[in-house]
Amino acid sequence: MSDLPLIQADRAVPPPATTTSTGGRRRRLRLLSRTDRVVITLMVLVPLLLVTGFVWLPAAATVLLSGTNWDGIGPLDEIEFVGARNYSDVVNIYPPFVPAVQHNLLWLAALFVVATPFGMFLAVLLDKELRGSRFYQTALYLPVVLSLALIGFVWQLLYSRDQGLINAVFGTSIDWYGDSNVNIWAVMVASGWRHVGYIMLLYLAGLKGVDPSLREAAAVDGASESRAFFRVVFPVMRPINIIVLVVTVIESLRAFDLVWVVNKGRNGLELISALVTQNVVGEASRIGFGSALATIMLVVSLVFITIYLATVMRENRE
Amino acid sequence: MSTATVTRRTEGGADAPTRRRKLTPLRILLHGFLIVVSLAWLFPIAWAVLTSLRSYDYTAANGYVSFGGWTFDNYVTAWRTAEFGQHFLNSVYITVPAVLLTLFLASCVAFVIARFSWKLNLVLLGIFTAANLLPQQALLIPLFRLFTEVPLPEFMSDSELLYDSYWGLILINVAFQCGFCVFVLSNYMKALPRDLYEAAMVDGASIWRQYWQVTMPLCRPALAALATLEVTWIYNEFFWATVLMRTGDKFPVTSSLNNLRGEFFTDNNLVSAGSVLVAIPTLVIFFMLQRHFVRGLTLGASKG
Numbered sequence: 001m002s003d004l005p006l007i008q009a010d011r012a013v014p015p016p017a018t019t020t021s022t023g024g025r026r027r028r029l030r031l032l033s034r035t036d037r038v039v040i041t042l043m044v045l046v047p048l049l050l051v052t053g054f055v056w057l058p059a060a061a062t063v064l065l066s067g068t069n070w071d072g073i074g075p076l077d078e079i080e081f082v083g084a085r086n087y088s089d090v091v092n093i094y095p096p097f098v099p100a101v102q103h104n105l106l107w108l109a110a111l112f113v114v115a116t117p118f119g120m121f122l123a124v125l126l127d128k129e130l131r132g133s134r135f136y137q138t139a140l141y142l143p144v145v146l147s148l149a150l151i152g153f154v155w156q157l158l159y160s161r162d163q164g165l166i167n168a169v170f171g172t173s174i175d176w177y178g179d180s181n182v183n184i185w186a187v188m189v190a191s192g193w194r195h196v197g198y199i200m201l202l203y204l205a206g207l208k209g210v211d212p213s214l215r216e217a218a219a220v221d222g223a224s225e226s227r228a229f230f231r232v233v234f235p236v237m238r239p240i241n242i243i244v245l246v247v248t249v250i251e252s253l254r255a256f257d258l259v260w261v262v263n264k265g266r267n268g269l270e271l272i273s274a275l276v277t278q279n280v281v282g283e284a285s286r287i288g289f290g291s292a293l294a295t296i297m298l299v300v301s302l303v304f305i306t307i308y309l310a311t312v313m314r315e316n317r318e
Numbered sequence: 319m320s321t322a323t324v325t326r327r328t329e330g331g332a333d334a335p336t337r338r339r340k341l342t343p344l345r346i347l348l349h350g351f352l353i354v355v356s357l358a359w360l361f362p363i364a365w366a367v368l369t370s371l372r373s374y375d376y377t378a379a380n381g382y383v384s385f386g387g388w389t390f391d392n393y394v395t396a397w398r399t400a401e402f403g404q405h406f407l408n409s410v411y412i413t414v415p416a417v418l419l420t421l422f423l424a425s426c427v428a429f430v431i432a433r434f435s436w437k438l439n440l441v442l443l444g445i446f447t448a449a450n451l452l453p454q455q456a457l458l459i460p461l462f463r464l465f466t467e468v469p470l471p472e473f474m475s476d477s478e479l480l481y482d483s484y485w486g487l488i489l490i491n492v493a494f495q496c497g498f499c500v501f502v503l504s505n506y507m508k509a510l511p512r513d514l515y516e517a518a519m520v521d522g523a524s525i526w527r528q529y530w531q532v533t534m535p536l537c538r539p540a541l542a543a544l545a546t547l548e549v550t551w552i553y554n555e556f557f558w559a560t561v562l563m564r565t566g567d568k569f570p571v572t573s574s575l576n577n578l579r580g581e582f583f584t585d586n587n588l589v590s591a592g593s594v595l596v597a598i599p600t601l602v603i604f605f606m607l608q609r610h611f612v613r614g615l616t617l618g619a620s621k622g
Contacts, residue, residue, distance in 0.1 A: 039526050043427065044426070044442065047446075050489070050493045051446060054489060055452060062459055139356035139359050142360065142604070143363070147556055147600075149573070149576070150572065153575060153592070154597075157586055158362060163382065163586040164382075165365060165382055168383050198615075201612060205616035246451075256455065256556075257557065260557075261575060276456070277557075280458055281462070281561050291459050294456040294458065294459060298453070301456070302448075304451075312501075
């Protein structure tokens, strides 16, 4: 079985010419019996309702609520619109907001500048058909199967102040998870540990898909290996690069589990995702406020989701 | 590994075999580097296993950088105090139906997207795929309210609400994971030969039979890969259970970790035993179904 669904799908089905598209569609519909049409409708409608009801409508409601002063408890008809006040409050009178944004950006930078290139580098090395390649690969992506919550616990064994290995070996007494100066770095290391394996996996698959003749041609031309990679292989993998970029951005925006198991996102570990959650399930539920934070996340993610969709759909059509 | 090498050799031409045998200093350096990185990557997990097998008294007296005090008691204690049996069962209640439902619903949509070339299909694909990528926290507020408003009959959940019920968690996991599966499956199905459907139509097969008896059996490899991946993901899911559950003993195992923290706080050996217990199902899946797991992950991102 070859690895993958090749994307020649649309090639196999020539799309109907635009002028006749409605006619073509109608003709096709008429070919289907009434039962078939009901079945098709149900096949699409049930999942669509589920996704709309549980994902898209809540997302839209979040945006709407961010403009209100709803406290989350009162009846819905007492909601008042307050314009952009929640947003200005978030920026101006909510101390954890600025650190949270900084931490999210730092997280992104760490994944993007360190973990992603390292994963890519490892993929390039492992693509060489080395002896024992399988062992290396397995070791590197083993963390990918663990949940980030669990990773928080596993790393606690290294980080703990009194019982952790790091302090025992170096004779220090740093509370890696507790000290607000270092804890964000500590959790980013743990998160990067997992991210490297994931990226390596994606690039390894991408590299396998690169036409070997390209590399051979570069070698014949006398290009060094690194030159061949950066000038020939890397540009060919553009779609994978974009997907990896988007995955990295989304992962760093969604980062949550790790900081939540450590200290629920306080004291040096503020992240936007954790602030939203604190505002909803925490002691003080400030709905409008939390929604404004959530809307910020939503907007940022939608930008990158659009890039992602544009990339993969273009790929599919080619 | 061996098959991969063989195919590569034939593809790569004459220089491939010689390249493989040559053991230049550069190559040794490369292996050395990869061995160091691999061991470093395995270390945190190995350390957790090691710590979990040692008694607290021994490590408290001799420090963790020592050797000895082997015991299996941590597992017994952890299993009992944190009620792992119950939590594992909860994970099963949520993961199994959620994965089956996700694959079924996603394959339905994917089939329609792949089988017909309607203009709306692209929109449909976009709606599903994008839903999987949204940050969960951005949906939390309305969902939380919705879950606390929707009543369930008592025989379905003792909370009598979607909130704090397995049903709610199953539904939200399905809604969230559908997108990825629709994306992967529709690509896979589009690659199937169209003649199949023409033949089925000639035989008078209904759409449902085309889906169930023609397409689905051919999608087994993709379904296996997705099932492996989705079991891991839903089992590992932390956020929804944390915010949409309240009763302690209804939590699935991954989110019950957080409650465990308080109980085990002073004893790292117990923490590690608990962590290893939670990791075991995913590790078993990983080692048994590694091929599917890797294929599933790369299926979504590349043309392979």
